Amino acid sequence: MTPTASALAWTTEEVRVAGSSVRLRTAGRGAPLLVLHHDIGTPEQLPFYEALADRFTLLLPSHPGYDGSEGPAFMRNVRDVAVTYQALLAERGLADVALVGLGFGGWIAAEMATMSPRAFRKLVLVGAMGIKPADGEILDQALVSYIDYVRAGFEDQRAFDRLFTPDPPTPQLEQWDLNREMTFRIAWKPYMYNPTLPLLLGGVQTETLIVWGRQDRIVPVGVGEQYARALAKSRLSVLDGAGHFLEMEQPEALAKLIVPFAAQA
Amino acid sequence: MHLMYFTEQPMSAYPADEGRKRGATALMFSNRHFDPVAGSRLYNEYLEHYRLAEEVGFDGIMLNEHHNAPFCMQAKCNVFASILAAMTKRVKIVLLGNPLPLADNPVRLAEELAMIDMVSRGRLVSGFVRGGGQEQLATGVNPAFNRERFEEAHELIVRAWTQEGPFRFEGSHYQHRVVNPWAVPLQKPHPRIWIPGVLSKETIIWAARQRYPYIALSTAIDATKKIWELYDSVAAEAGYTSGPENRGYLQRCHVAETEEKALANARQFMWMQGEFTGLAHPVWSSPSGYFSPSYRKAFVEYAVGRGSNPRAASFEDQVRDQQIIAGTPKTVLPKFRRLLEETRPSILGLWASDGFVSNQDTTTCIRLLGQEVLPAVREMGKELGLWSPFEANAPVGINQPAPPVHRNGA
Numbered sequence: 001m002t003p004t005a006s007a008l009a010w011t012t013e014e015v016r017v018a019g020s021s022v023r024l025r026t027a028g029r030g031a032p033l034l035v036l037h038h039d040i041g042t043p044e045q046l047p048f049y050e051a052l053a054d055r056f057t058l059l060l061p062s063h064p065g066y067d068g069s070e071g072p073a074f075m076r077n078v079r080d081v082a083v084t085y086q087a088l089l090a091e092r093g094l095a096d097v098a099l100v101g102l103g104f105g106g107w108i109a110a111e112m113a114t115m116s117p118r119a120f121r122k123l124v125l126v127g128a129m130g131i132k133p134a135d136g137e138i139l140d141q142a143l144v145s146y147i148d149y150v151r152a153g154f155e156d157q158r159a160f161d162r163l164f165t166p167d168p169p170t171p172q173l174e175q176w177d178l179n180r181e182m183t184f185r186i187a188w189k190p191y192m193y194n195p196t197l198p199l200l201l202g203g204v205q206t207e208t209l210i211v212w213g214r215q216d217r218i219v220p221v222g223v224g225e226q227y228a229r230a231l232a233k234s235r236l237s238v239l240d241g242a243g244h245f246l247e248m249e250q251p252e253a254l255a256k257l258i259v260p261f262a263a264q265a
Numbered sequence: 266m267h268l269m270y271f272t273e274q275p276m277s278a279y280p281a282d283e284g285r286k287r288g289a290t291a292l293m294f295s296n297r298h299f300d301p302v303a304g305s306r307l308y309n310e311y312l313e314h315y316r317l318a319e320e321v322g323f324d325g326i327m328l329n330e331h332h333n334a335p336f337c338m339q340a341k342c343n344v345f346a347s348i349l350a351a352m353t354k355r356v357k358i359v360l361l362g363n364p365l366p367l368a369d370n371p372v373r374l375a376e377e378l379a380m381i382d383m384v385s386r387g388r389l390v391s392g393f394v395r396g397g398g399q400e401q402l403a404t405g406v407n408p409a410f411n412r413e414r415f416e417e418a419h420e421l422i423v424r425a426w427t428q429e430g431p432f433r434f435e436g437s438h439y440q441h442r443v444v445n446p447w448a449v450p451l452q453k454p455h456p457r458i459w460i461p462g463v464l465s466k467e468t469i470i471w472a473a474r475q476r477y478p479y480i481a482l483s484t485a486i487d488a489t490k491k492i493w494e495l496y497d498s499v500a501a502e503a504g505y506t507s508g509p510e511n512r513g514y515l516q517r518c519h520v521a522e523t524e525e526k527a528l529a530n531a532r533q534f535m536w537m538q539g540e541f542t543g544l545a546h547p548v549w550s551s552p553s554g555y556f557s558p559s560y561r562k563a564f565v566e567y568a569v570g571r572g573s574n575p576r577a578a579s580f581e582d583q584v585r586d587q588q589i590i591a592g593t594p595k596t597v598l599p600k601f602r603r604l605l606e607e608t609r610p611s612i613l614g615l616w617a618s619d620g621f622v623s624n625q626d627t628t629t630c631i632r633l634l635g636q637e638v639l640p641a642v643r644e645m646g647k648e649l650g651l652w653s654p655f656e657a658n659a660p661v662g663i664n665q666p667a668p669p670v671h672r673n674g675a
Contacts, residue, residue, distance in 0.1 A: 142402055143293070145548050145569050173565040181409050181554035188407040 026055025036105025051255035065182030082111035153244035213242030266646035267653035270318035278303030321635020350385035362392025409554030418624035473499035480513035487585035513612030531591030536620025594637035
């Protein structure tokens with residue numbers, strides 16, 4: 001759906017794991033890097049993915065219930081997704097994996113890190129949900145339309161227009177609705193955070209890079225600071241002129257931060 | 266036939282221009298616009314209308330509830346049901362109904378309803394609904410589990426009414442260590458359950474499987490016929506033959522001494538029309554996971570302003586399709602005959618006025634309905650064999666018998 005100069009050649013498969021069916025796309029070569037997408041799902045092709053696939057074996061699952069992965073009726077919280085991905089990595093026999101979590105996917109990645117405090121090579125959290133903001137609120141998609149919600153995540157509306165067209169077609173809206181329904185099933189209340197997460201993150205020993213868009217209108221930048229305080233081995237990098245969907249708005253700047261960090265031993 | 270009086274209990278005494286400016290009058294429309302002085306007056310006027318409805322011959326009073334919106338002031342139908350249980354003598358108290366998914370403790374609902382049934386000496390009809398879309402947001406209840414919660418709460422309430430306690434209930438959404446409410450309903454095997462609805466096929470199918478009467482809320486005649494086709498086919502699959510005793514309809518109907526006045530007042534049905542109007546917020550009224558998946562395309566287009574409200578139609582269309590009937594008692598009767606002949610309901614709610622219709626005009630309307638419309642409609646019902654669940658002494662549910670006749674209430 002998204003036009004790009006050179007499309008990544010994904011290998012796509014359905015993996016049955018821990019009671020769910022996950023649509024898994026793989027591309028590139030090198031050390032394994034698991035990318036966890038936003039609550040709105042993800043376009044198939046992004047320059048950001050190309051930049052990562054140059055250096056890593058990129059694993060891009062569609063969360064259960066999102067973007068064509070079957071919706072598991074049993075799931076009730078974000079930890080269920082985190083456990084599913086632990087099982088997926090085990091099923092693939094993968095160790096020493098770097099995690100990159102984007103927004104909602106950042107919350108899943110943070111939960112995974114608490115479950116395996118030393119197992120991951122690196123952790124990258126980009127505009128991650130999961131912690132209750134000390135100031136402000138996480139934008140509640142239950143109160144805004146599909147288009148308004150996604151637009152709120154872009155500082156530069158032209159980036160939205162390029163990716164989704166100024167007036168996204170109905171099938172895109174239907175997919176956003178399906179994804180939103182699954183988000184409600186697992187993150188409805190408390191909305192978009194886990195009150196125990198900040199404390200549990202205290203046990204994580206994984207080196208963590210936290211990246212935020214200065215103009216993030218979905219998750220306040222202060223949450224990045226809260227993550228930095230909760231995670232012992234972390235640093236926070238804030239990008240100017242960018243909103244929540246950093247990987248779509250500033251793919252090069254974000255990849256430039258992530259690639260060397262995730263490649264370190 | 267079973268003929269019921271209904272009002273949405275509109276809170277018309279608020280600045281409508283503020284609502285239009287806001288673009289929506291539900292959920293986030295500030296309650297600073299609520300005037301409790303007017304609210305107190307209106308609640309008491311509505312009670313007088315109910316009293317009058319019983320006096321002029323209605324068989325039942327239909328109550329509902331909504332939240333955070335001026336189109337309906339009644340925030341808890343069990344409150345008005347309790348008042349009516351003591352204030353009235355003869356009419357059935359028909360709740361359409363308690364929004365089950367919004368309840369975190371369905372056993373409490375079972376107790377309240379049992380009390381209403383006993384105080385009213387067995388006049389309760391206990392309908393259940395899913396609650397409006399925006400009400401899921403207002404109560405913080407997950408819209409994606411709305412239907413699951415509805416079905417599970419229903420199961421728990423019926424068991425609390427019919428199964429001797431104590432017992433334990435371990436559901437998917439409700440877990441109760443001890444279910445053992447002291448108060449149980451007077452009516453046996455339990456109060457009748459009727460299910461109202463407007464759009465979702467899932468609800469029609471569920472009601473038919475339970476053998477509960479379905480009350481179509483002001484649908485157009487052709488749409489109503491389709492509802493009964495579906496209901497009848499599900500009933501046949503479930504092993505019984507459905508008939509008028511399974512069919513209810515809520516008819517908006519305003520009568521006055523003159524045609525002109527009736528039509529002018531009937532326009533007030535467009536004042537709000539519940540959450541089904543243009544003043545409902547397209548996102549809040551249809552949260553993801555709440556609406557029927559078969560309407561996903563229509564609702565997402567509505568949510569971004571690309572499509573019209575799947576629940577809305579213009580005044581002229583609704584008059585043409587008889588979703589709204591207005592006139593003098595004489596001129597409305599042929600329309601009732603058409604409705605009854607074509608869709609054959611035995612339960613008929615009459616939603617008599619809405620919005621800014623004056624207290625005096627509403628009172629006149631109720632009187633005219635009682636004196637001139639109800640007797641004629643009753644005769645039509647007899648002629649057409651439209652026997653209500655009470656007249657037919659129909660089973661209370663798919664697995665429940667008909668009530669023993671000597672205990673069947675007033």
